Amino acid sequence: MKPGSITFRLSILFALTTVLLLAGIGAYLYRFLDTELMQRDHAELVGKVALFRHHLAAVNSLSQIVSAPNEFRDAIIGHPHLRLALLDEAGNVLLSSADWRHGTEILKAPVAEDAAPGAIAIRMPTPGDPYHTVAAWGALGGGAGERALIVLSLDSREALELLANYRRTLFAVMLFGGLAAAVLGFLTARTSLWPLRLMAETASDISASRLDRRLEVANAPHELKALAASFNAMLERLRNSFARLSDFSSDLAHELRTPINNLMGQTQVALSRARSAEEYRAVLESNLEEYERLARMIGDMLFLAKADNAQAPLNAEEIDLRAELDKVAEFYQVLADEAGLKIVCEGEGRVVADHILAQRAIANLLSNAIRHTSPGGEIFAALAATADAVELRVSNPGPGISPEHLERVFDRFYQVNGSRERSDAGTGLGLAIVKSIMRLHGGDARVASEPGRLTTFTLQFPGSLSDLKNRSEVGQAGKTHSGGSQKG
Template sequence: MKRSITVRLVAMFALAALLIFSLIGSALYGVLRRELARHQQDELNTRFQDTQYMIGHNGDPSRWPRVQAKLDTLSPADGSIRYWVLGDDPRFQYGKGLAEIDQLDRNPNGMSTMQLRGREYPLHAMTGTIPPFMDRPAVRLIVAVDAAPYMHTMHAFLLALVGLSLVGVLLVMLLGYWIAQVGLRPLKQLSSEAQALGPRNLSQRLKISPLPDELSDLTIAFNGALERMEGAYNQLEAFNADVAHELRTPLANLIGETQVALSRQRTAPHFEEVLQSNLEELERLRSIINDMLFLARADQGEAATSLVHASIAQEINKTVEFFEFVLDESKMTVNVDGDIGAEASIETSLFRRAMSNLLHNAIQHSKPGAGIVVRITQQPAAIQIAVSNPGQPIAGTHLPRLFDRFYRVDAARNDRDPSQLHGHGLGLAIVKAIAKMHGGSVFANSVAGLTTIGFSIPAGDDTLQQIN
């Protein structure tokens, strides 16, 4: 189920508003409750003092009817204010239901709550003892106020508060929806632009200038991803074209030679010669496919895992021995110098493969009798292995692309007989992949007729840590 940012924002606005209104409403409800209670207490206290003064100065039984008449006048007909005077002398008593009040009034002097039969709400009462005076003994005075108006006021306020809070939450939701729509408008515009992107226009990018800062960072990151995707797409497209071109030649040779062989009767030696030629083309095809699979694994992040601590110079010398026959035939020499004692954690099979490709490249582009130099340079964090050979200079525009797949600077640079050394343009790309698998990098330069191509790997035992 899709989740809308607008709906989520509106819900959060509503929850925030409900929380705020609830807190404010609770505070207002508490303040009103305390204020009404204080007003009732003040009213009770005032009435109690006035009545206490009047009764306290009347001790003559003949004047008591005047006190009763005054209390009748102070008692409203609806019974919202009630007076009771309790004592041992019946002549100095007042109020309705004195027996019930006498049973209920067991609290000491002060404020209390009384619940009379037949009344929905209780009475808030103040009780006090008036000392004897003249013929009047000590009596207890009770002044009570009906809590119904107080409860009705609180109930009405609560209903109004809840109703206004709900209306306020609804208004906040509507306003929040409008705010969310306005605030998310740039995001919708960005989404519309993103939907317009397609493979036919890989160079198109999202606009950054009209967007707010929060979306600008996202857009910059997204445009960066588009740029990387465009580069990867172009590289893949070029790679596919190069692969098709490289595979087409040996396949065409296989088909052509086979068709010629089958065009008429041939002798067994002739068919054997055709099969031998086809085998060479098939070996070339297998080599291309294996190299492509290796590069694909490297692109997926495969790292060198079977690492051993080895001497760089010894591994290079073992690789040079593999080319001994070709070097002797071409009267070339390979000299290994520099930091001969350098050691690092490497996967020897991959390292030798990278060195083999570098030496193959140097031999292929050198004249007979040339001297090839392999220099080992120990640096604080890395070890550089550089293979230098004399030959035609390479323009600076070509140097950054030497490690691209199937990239060739110029077929005329090959100073060797193509029949002796075969290549399909993946050698240096494999060197770069192997360096990356070890956590290193590659480099190339061509100065004063001397071309140097090499790679670096982390020094010491840091190789595994860097590739992880």
């Protein structure tokens, strides 16, 4: 058992608690016993003092006490622990018990006091003087005003020995009680912490290839169920993240391999024989297109990496979202005209956002809509204000997206059609960037689709600076690695 372990600390805590409890109870009982013994002895002495005062009242002179001492000595027969002495006012011993062991010096204090008749002086027993002594004046009945000092001492060695034995017993009980509590505490802690050991063993078996393992929640103690459930939820998030990371790595390898293979193939063909300057120029221009595509992909991935770690710059300010929408729509209308499409914008809305990132998110949605809208169709971009946000909905008719793909259209490099070949110049990161931009703003991006009819992407922007701060904190806390591109 290691000193830093919970079991060790609980065992020590149980032992200390038991020792303190026993010590408190023992001290109280010891004090109670000591008081009871002293009061019992004192009550006996006071009772005897009253008896001897009664005897003195029947005596006419001090000389009568000296001449007939047995009357007083007989009063303590049957009390072997009791000692008696009678003194006059000068301190002379008139009579005493045969085993009276005190010298007259012990009696000087009460004699010297100018005490009224009946006053009592008391001396409690100590280890050096185990006698409980009571001294009291008793008046004689002769009418001459004489009095005698009654000194009674009770041998308290039995009581003192009883208290000493009690102290030794109490110490032994505290010692063995503490040891027993430590052992019981150890066993209790080991038993109580056993579910934690099972959890630790299960957790130690979990690896990247065994993320399907889960902690047992049903049979866990009530106090550990929340921990087990949270740990299982974390494992599920890790499993999903590993799956996405694996898919992302595979897709990334493919996306990088395609342009690199194109570059290598074109270069190898160009070098296979002597060519004219025009032919070399054509090869270089083709290579440049692949380089530009790689540069865009790397730039997009760098932006996503910064956004994932909340490092992407965000210059938020209040902007007219309709004005930004019109700028982007005007630019993409040229591409739409070539495809026989029309972009229709409507609605108003002011939001707190980075206008450059807002334009980029809108541009990615319009570009995506143009690629997947049937010729002759219209793309609708509508703004609508809610209680605390402004929503931009971009809708386009077309083949749409099947329900099983809706959750993953924002994943990086995700292909709705399952094809590895990209039919356009996109990088496959457009919608992933849209999702990251909205999370940076504390907003949200979502999609709804009716296959064969209509697909609608919705961007939700915070309506105020406080909304942006609050939502961005929540968005960053709940963020997971995701992103993608629609290929419906």
